[in-house]
Amino acid sequence: MIPYNQLSLADIFSNCQDIYESDKPEFLSLLQSHIDLNEIVPASFRKRFYASTGRARKYTLFALLWALIIQRIFSIPTDSLLLIFLHYSRHLREFCGFDKVPDASKITRFKQDFLPELEDVFSRLVDLTEPICQAIDSSKASMTIFDSSGLEAWVTENNPKYANRIIKQLKAYAISKGFDDSFDPYKTAYASMPSHSAANPEIKQLYIDGHFCYAYKVGIVTNGLGIFRHIDFYNKAFFEKHPEITINKKSDSPDEDKSVHDARLLIPTLQDFFAAHPLIRPDTFLGDSAFDSVRLYKELLSGDTFGTGRHFGKAYIPLNARAHLENLDYTINENGIPCCPKDPSLPMKYEGTCKLKSGVTRYKFVCPKVVWEKNPASGKYHRVCKCDAPCTTSSCGRMIYTYPEKDLRAYPGIVRGTDEWNQTYKTRTYVERSINHIKDCFCLAGRKTQNENTLHADLILAGITQLIGVILADKIHKHECIRTLKSLIA
Numbered sequence: 001m002i003p004y005n006q007l008s009l010a011d012i013f014s015n016c017q018d019i020y021e022s023d024k025p026e027f028l029s030l031l032q033s034h035i036d037l038n039e040i041v042p043a044s045f046r047k048r049f050y051a052s053t054g055r056a057r058k059y060t061l062f063a064l065l066w067a068l069i070i071q072r073i074f075s076i077p078t079d080s081l082l083l084i085f086l087h088y089s090r091h092l093r094e095f096c097g098f099d100k101v102p103d104a105s106k107i108t109r110f111k112q113d114f115l116p117e118l119e120d121v122f123s124r125l126v127d128l129t130e131p132i133c134q135a136i137d138s139s140k141a142s143m144t145i146f147d148s149s150g151l152e153a154w155v156t157e158n159n160p161k162y163a164n165r166i167i168k169q170l171k172a173y174a175i176s177k178g179f180d181d182s183f184d185p186y187k188t189a190y191a192s193m194p195s196h197s198a199a200n201p202e203i204k205q206l207y208i209d210g211h212f213c214y215a216y217k218v219g220i221v222t223n224g225l226g227i228f229r230h231i232d233f234y235n236k237a238f239f240e241k242h243p244e245i246t247i248n249k250k251s252d253s254p255d256e257d258k259s260v261h262d263a264r265l266l267i268p269t270l271q272d273f274f275a276a277h278p279l280i281r282p283d284t285f286l287g288d289s290a291f292d293s294v295r296l297y298k299e300l301l302s303g304d305t306f307g308t309g310r311h312f313g314k315a316y317i318p319l320n321a322r323a324h325l326e327n328l329d330y331t332i333n334e335n336g337i338p339c340c341p342k343d344p345s346l347p348m349k350y351e352g353t354c355k356l357k358s359g360v361t362r363y364k365f366v367c368p369k370v371v372w373e374k375n376p377a378s379g380k381y382h383r384v385c386k387c388d389a390p391c392t393t394s395s396c397g398r399m400i401y402t403y404p405e406k407d408l409r410a411y412p413g414i415v416r417g418t419d420e421w422n423q424t425y426k427t428r429t430y431v432e433r434s435i436n437h438i439k440d441c442f443c444l445a446g447r448k449t450q451n452e453n454t455l456h457a458d459l460i461l462a463g464i465t466q467l468i469g470v471i472l473a474d475k476i477h478k479h480e481c482i483r484t485l486k487s488l489i490a
Contacts, residue, residue, distance in 0.1 A: 027489045028095045034475040035468055037062050042124060045117040063097035064110050065121075070096065072465040073485055077443040079107045111457035118460045123276055125467035126229055130280060132474045133225055136482070140224030142283035144312070145431040146269065148234075148262050149439075150206045150215030151459065153450040155197045157205075157214040163189060199450055202235055207258055216455055217261075219269045226430035226483050227470060228463045229280070230273035233456045234265065242268040262290045267299050274306040285312045286428040292320040297408035314413035316425045335416035336409075338365050338400045341391050348400060350415050363415055367397030437484065438462040 041061070049061045070092065071082045086093055086101045093101065111118070133141035152158055170185040170192075190205075190212060197203035197214045206215050221230035232238060239245055245264050266287070274282060285300055299305045300312045319334055331339040333347050340346040348365035369387040374380070385397030392398045402411055414421055439445040442462040447455060466483065473481040481487055 028091065030472060030476065030488065032095065034472050037065060040121060040125060040128070040468070041065070042117070042120050045114070045120060048117060049114065058100070059102050059106065060097055064102070064107070066096040067098070068107070068111075068461050069465050069468060072442040072462055073469075074489070075441050075443055077446070078448070079104050083107070108451075108454060111461075112451070112453040115453050115457050115460070118457055118464070122228075122231065122460050122463045122467070125464060125471075126277060127279070129227065129467050129470045130277070132470055132482075133223055133227055136474075136479050137225060140427060142281070143224030143286055143427060144229070144270070144273075144282060144284065145222050145224065145286045145428055146219065146266060147288070147431045147435060148217060148219050148258075148265065149435045150204075150208045150213065150217050151444055151455050152208075152213045152215045152446070153197065153200070153203045153455070154448045155199045155203055155214050155450050157194070157197050163193070163212050166193065197450075200452070202452055203450065216452060218459060219265055220431060220435055221269065221273055222431045222434050224284075224286075224427045224430060226434045228434065228466055230269070230276070231459060231463050232265075232269050232272065233452075233459065235452060235456075244268070258290070263293060263296060266291055266296060267305065271306060274310065278307070282306050282310055282312045284314045284316065284424070286316045286425065288428070289318045289320040291315075291317050292409070294409050297412055301408050301413060312413070315408075316414065316421065316428070317412060318425075319409075319416070332410065333417075335421075336411060337415065337417055338402065340368055341398070342389060347417065348398075350418055363402045363411060365400045365402065367399075370397040434466075434483070438466075441484065441486070 046061060050057060067082060067086065070076075071079075074085075076082045076085065083101055083104060086096070086098060093099075130141070156162060166189045167185050170188050174183045174185060190207070193205060193212070195205050197205075202216065203214045204217060206213055206217060208215065217234040219230075219232040219234060220228065221232075223229055239247075245268060247261075270282075274280065297315060297317075300315045302311055305311050319336065331341065331344045333339050333344070335347070337347045337350070339348060346368045348368055349370065351364040351366050353363055366383065367385050367387060367390075370383045370385050372381045373384045375382060383396040385392075385395060387397065390397065414424075438459070442465065444455075444458055444462060447458060449455060469485045470482045472485065473479055478488070
C-alpha cells in the first residue's frame with residue numbers, strides 16, 4: 001500500500017525555496033538573457049499603465065508581469081504565497097525588479113484593471129510563436145484543435161456537500177417510492193439543481209472531468225503541438241458579441257448539454273481566432289464527436305467561414321453514435337466506409353483519391369477480397385477478386401466511388417478508419433493535456449475567488465507563460481521544452 005502524506009504550507013515553501021536558492025541563478029539568467037518584455041508588451045499597454053494615474057508608479061509594469069509569470073512557472077498556487085517567496089528570496093525580487101514587495105491587493109487590481117492589455121500581450125505572443133511552431137513541425141502547427149472546459153469558482157454550490165446532500169435525498173426518495181433500477185439519481189440531481197450560482201449568474205452549472213461544478217466556461221484552441229493559439233472566456237461580453245448563439249434550457253443529460261453548447265460555440269470561437277491572426281491559415285481541424293453535425297462540416301470545410309475563401313481542408317471528427325449515416329446505394333459502417341453488399345461486417349478497401357476532369361474529388365473503394373496479382377505474360381499487376389460468391393461479374397470485383405462534396409459528414413476531406421486518420425486523430429489529446437497543464441501546473445484549479453476578471457486574467461497569464469516558454473525553448477534550442485519549462489528547473 002502506498003502511503004499518502006498531505007503536503008503542508010511549510011513543505012511547499014521549503015521545496016520552492018530550495019529551487020529558488022539552488023537553481024535560480026541558472027534558470028532566471030536564461031529568462032533574463034533570452035526574454036525581452038520590451039519586444040513582447042505592446043506600447044499601448046505601457047502607455048496606459050503609466051498614464052492611468054497622476055503620480056509615479058511604485059511598481060513597474062515589467063516587475064508585476066514577471067512576478068505573475070514566475071508564479072506560474074514555479075506552480076505557486078496563490079498570490080499570497082507568491083508574495084511570501086518574493087519577500088524571502090532576494091534573487092527573485094531582483095529578477096522581477098522589486099525594491100519593495102507589493103501587497104496582494106495590488107496584484108489583484110493589476111489583473112482586473114489591465115485584463116484587455118494582458119489579452120493583447122497573449123495575442124502578440126501567438127503571432128511571435130507561430131513561425132517557431134511552423135519551423136518545429138509545419139504539419140502539426142497547421143492543425144487547429146478546439147475544446148472547452150471550466151474554471152471552478154469559489155462558491156457555495158461547489159462544496160461537495162451541496163450536491164451530495166441532493167443525491168442522498170433523491171436516493172432515499174427512490175427507495176421509499178419503490179423506483180426500479182432505471183432511476184438515475186445523478187441525472188435527476190443535475191436537472192433539479194440551479195443552472196447558475198446564486199453569487200453570479202455567469203457562474204454556470206457544468207459537467208467537467210466527471211463531476212458537477214459551478215464554473216466559468218472557457219474555450220481553448222491549440223495547434224497540433226499543444227501550443228495555445230486562442231483563449232475565449234464565455235461570459236456576457238462574448239455572447240453580446242455573438243448574438244447568433246442560442247442558449248437552450250438545460251436537459252436532464254449533462255453530456256448532451258455540453259455537446260450541444262460546444263457545437264454552437266465552435267464557429268464563433270474560430271472566427272474570432274482567425275480574424276485576430278490573419279496570417280494563420282485554416283488547414284486541418286480536430287475535434288470530438290460533439291461537432292459531428294452536417295451544419296458544422298459545411299461551415300468548417302466550405303465557403304468563406306473564416307474570411308474570403310478561408311476554410312479547412314480536412315476535419316477529423318469522430319461520428320456521433322446517436323446519429324447515423326444514410327445511403328440508399330450501399331451499406332456504410334460507423335466510419336462512413338462502404339461495406340461488402342453480402343457481408344456488412346467487411347469494409348471495402350480504400351484505394352486512394354482521384355479527381356475528375358471537372359475537378360470534383362472522389363474516393364475509390366474496392367472489394368475487400370481483391371488481391372493484386374502479377375500477369376506473367378505482361379509483367380503487370382492487376383486486381384483479382386477472390387470472393388467465393390462475387391456480387392459482380394467483373395473479375396476485378398466491385399468498386400464504389402464516393403464523392404465527398406455530396407456528404408461532407410461522411411467524407412470530411414479524409415477517409416475515416418485509415419492509418420492516416422487514426423494517427424492524426426491521436427494529436428487531438430494535446431488540447432486536453434494543455435488544459436490539464438494550465439489547471440494543475442499553472443494552478444488555475446482551486447483558485448479561491450469568484451471574481452470573473454481575476455479568473456479570466458489568470459487564464460490569459462497561463463497562456464502568456466506557456467508562449468514565453470516556447471520562445472525561450474527555441475532560443476536555447478530545446479524544442480522538447482516548448483510545452484513546459486519544468487525540465488529546465490528540475
